Amino acid sequence: MTMTAFAQDRPIRAALLGAGYIADWHAAAIAATPGVELVAVCDQSAAAAEALSQSYGITAYHDLEKMLTAGVADAVHIVTPPGTHRALAETCLRAGHHVLVEKPVALSGDETAEISQIATETGRVFAAGHNFMGTPGYQRLKTRLEAGEIGRIAAAEINWHFPMMPLRSGPFGLWLLAEPKNMLLELGPHLFAFAVDLFGPLTVDHVSLSKPVAIPGDTTRPQGWRILASAGDVSVTLNLSLVETMDDRSVTLHGSTATARYDYAHDVLTVDGENAADIVANPFLRQMSLAGQHLREGVVNGARQLVSLNRKSPYGLSFAGLSRAFYSAIRSGRPLDARFSGDAATEVMRAIDAAIALMPKAAKKPKPASRAKPKPSVLIIGGTGFIGRTLTRAWVAKGRDVRVLSRGTSGPFDDIADNVQLTSASLRDPDQLTHALEGIEIVYHLGKSMDATWEAALKNDVAVTETIARAANAAGVKRFIYTGTIASYDMSDPHVTISEATGFDADMSARNIYARSKAECEARLLEMYRQDDLPLVIARPGIVVGHGGPLQHWGIGRWHGAGAVRIWGKGHHGLPFVLNEDVVEALILMAENDAALGESFNLVGGPKLSARDYFDAIHARLGARIKVKSGNLVAFYASASVKYLLKKHVLRRGGLSNPSLSDWKSRAHFSPFDNRLPTELLGWQPETRRDVFLTKAIDEANLLGF
Incomplete structure (x- = not known):
């Protein structure tokens, strides 16, 4: 069935299916998309649905069939747990709704292909929630690649070096910790989506796991993944590291003309290439070129967040780009941007299937001795x-x-x-x-x-x-x-x-x-x-x-990643x-x-340890020197007060509080x-x-x- 263009004389009505943490990001992206109106949220938890509905002034449902039959929405963002995606997508598509499905869009390549096929049959748009490809910097990277400015690509590294606190501190009942493969299903789409979009279908050759951590009441989970793959002549390395490490979520392309590095977590693109200057000027001009690029990226990102009061963070922009592509396809009737298409999503999940197949077999979970029924008091x-x-x-x-x-x-x-x-x-x-x-x-x-x-x-x-x-x-x-x-x-x-x-x-x-x-x-x-x-x-x-x-204990200070903290006071x-x-x-x-x-x-x-004593002990015992800076509590208070006034009077947000200077001092x-x-x-x-x-x-x- 061929999809037709959406009427121009009314907004596209959007609904959220799921009211958890990620639903807020989708709601903000919908609000930032011209010609789209967020109208409803549905969640099995009536309390969760009501809380989100009150935040955005929309209708709350806790029964999907009621929401669908009410005809209140044209498109549904499915942001429920991954195991529910396949069935919910089919239900919404067959009810005549377009769907945007959070990653992982399904639990396998076959399930993803089924969703894509149903979307084709019903003439509806199915978009994969691979949000990081919606950032402005990624589009600039692709433009420069297609213009030949990086040259022919020989190899690529796609990294996700970012701490995952639940692996060590819980909560341990999360879906992503239920099985070892779930972490790759949860985080892998970010990395594999870049590779598929840039180079096409992947062949996965090798998977190695490292840094296992014991899960209470269970076995271990890997905290490090190294996946070797190829796409035609391009060698692709995908790295996942979830320990306390410096944030490095990036795509690096090694080309015949230049090396391009895109930091997708911070929307920063730099291209490092040779120049034709003489041997004396070359090193200076090369580094000055990189310095100029970093200056430009810093100014643009800083100004963008300043004028938007941090509403246009790189993460927020990534969802906004995804949302624009989805609703543009619905409005125009033209094919969805290939970055988020069902075909691309299927290739991503098939590559993840191949990586999972190469994983070592998980150890059996520990079991209690008798399986007796508890009698709790x-x-x-x-x-x-x-x-x-x-x-x-x-x-x-x-x-x-x-x-x-x-x-x-x-x-x-x-x-x-x-x-x-x-x-x-x-x-x-x-x-x-x-x-x-x-x-x-x-x-x-x-x-x-x-x-x-x-x-x-x-x-x-x-x-x-x-x-x-x-x-x-x-x-x-x-x-x-x-x-x-x-x-x-x-x-x-x-x-x-x-x-x-x-x-x-x-x-x-x-x-x-x-x-x-x-x-x-x-x-x-x-x-x-x-x-x-x-x-x-x-x-x-x-x-x-x-x-x-x-x-990263916030009772001690304000953390900036795993390597830096501004403590409360001196x-x-x-x-x-x-x-x-x-x-x-x-x-x-x-x-x-x-x-x-x-x-x-x-x-x-x-013992009476100070904050600095504590961090000195971490350095002495673990070999990790965390950068510790004093926090001026008066400055914290003044900055928070300015933000409060701007949010209250410029953004017209109600119900906010502005803690006193004494409150800020109490944090110390x-x-x-x-x-x-x-x-x-x-x-x-x-x-x-x-x-x-x-x-x-x-x-x-x-x-x-x-």
Whole structure:
């Protein structure tokens, strides 16, 4: 069936199928595409769909058939988990909708070819979400290649050197970690799409894996991939490195005339070629040419982001380019740009199929001894997180079975599945929570909600916490333990020592939303303790470190990749570090000690290390010298205030907050802590020996991934 041009007299109506993280990027790209209107979002999670719909003023659905039969959209962006893409694409295409499918567009080349064939049969456009080829710089690279400025290409290297924190810190229930091949399915399309677009179909000759990392409750996953392939006369090397490394996501073409390097993560193109000057002038002119190109790229990208208030980042531009190509084909009735076509997507997935076939066979997952059915008495909300994983295993070691509320049915506990039950439940639904609380004596609420507005925090964090607490109280649990944060304190004054007797600010409206929301949750839970006898204990962990924790910890400073950090303040004062295993010990003591009821505990331990002490220790023990710069907190505050005013008055965004200077100073943790209450009342004994602490916080923490 031949596709006809779309009517010019009305906008193309677009809908999102899926309301996760990547949906926001697609929504912004749609909004930036002339002649296109975002009208709806559909997600099985009604809460997720409603949250996104409120952000963009669109209609929310949680049933795909209802959205399709309502006829509200002409095109659908499918941004759901990869395993659902094939079926959902067919459903949308046969319902008469054009589809743009996030990468990986399917789980194999055959599935991708099927989607492409259905699109042809129905006369609809099918676009592959290979967004990085939508950047302005990539089009300039192709233009120069086609003009012969790089010459005949002999070899190419396509790199993805970028840390993947979930491999070491979780969450481990993500689809991309479910099987070793999933990481190549998830990230491989970025690299293979460049190769196919530039050189045509690939022949994959060799795959080597490196730097394996152990996944809790599972086997190992590779963190390094080296794939050797060819396309005609071009030798192609594809490198994936997911450890803590300098960001290098690039395409390098080695030609007979020049070497071109395109940094697609930052939209920077440079071409290094010889010149005809004499032997003395040649080196100078060659380097000056590169310097001029870098200057141009820096000025253009800096100006672009400045005038757009960072809305035109290279990543955002890549989605905008993809969106323009998709909707241009729909509007004109002409074939889709080959970069995003079904034929190209099929070749990409067939090459990934070939690479997967050359991978070593994965080891079998560890299994529990008996496959007995757990009988949980402990419920952990947030049990797959950094603290939650260790807490779950600690309770199992003490002989208790644990129920973990999780979004999926797989998690980091396959080896102790006899004692851990993964359950999915909506935290907003009292009936589902009541079911999850059956047989439970101890409840831990370790969850948090990172919201951009106070209204969203009230809905997604505060109201959810109240709902959980009411359900737990109605179920008659013996202990409800909530994790707040020391960030709710005003820690701006080094002369004020903070203890549990120290109160939060009477007016928290000038604090950052996370700190304010956690404080509000505490206040409402304490009211339930006083009025309704909620068996409450509050824990406020400090800067938590240890195995499974991240290198790029934002409690210490603002990170710029793995190699540079601007610390909060000058970094010479002691920080409230605490080992993860010590936090878990305290959380268990809170459940076992009746004296803890109604109390709050600041969990701060360890030797008094400053930020600079910590990074000096990383250098000494791991050989990694991280570039540490002092952060001027007044400058941070001033910069944030300007951005706030521009977003509020220029972009007309509502619900934003502008944290005070005191809030920014609090991020430096200037105020020392007195931890006598948990040590005296609970008998808690956090690690204080410097060398032992550093061994656990750095040597054994796998901070770099290798």
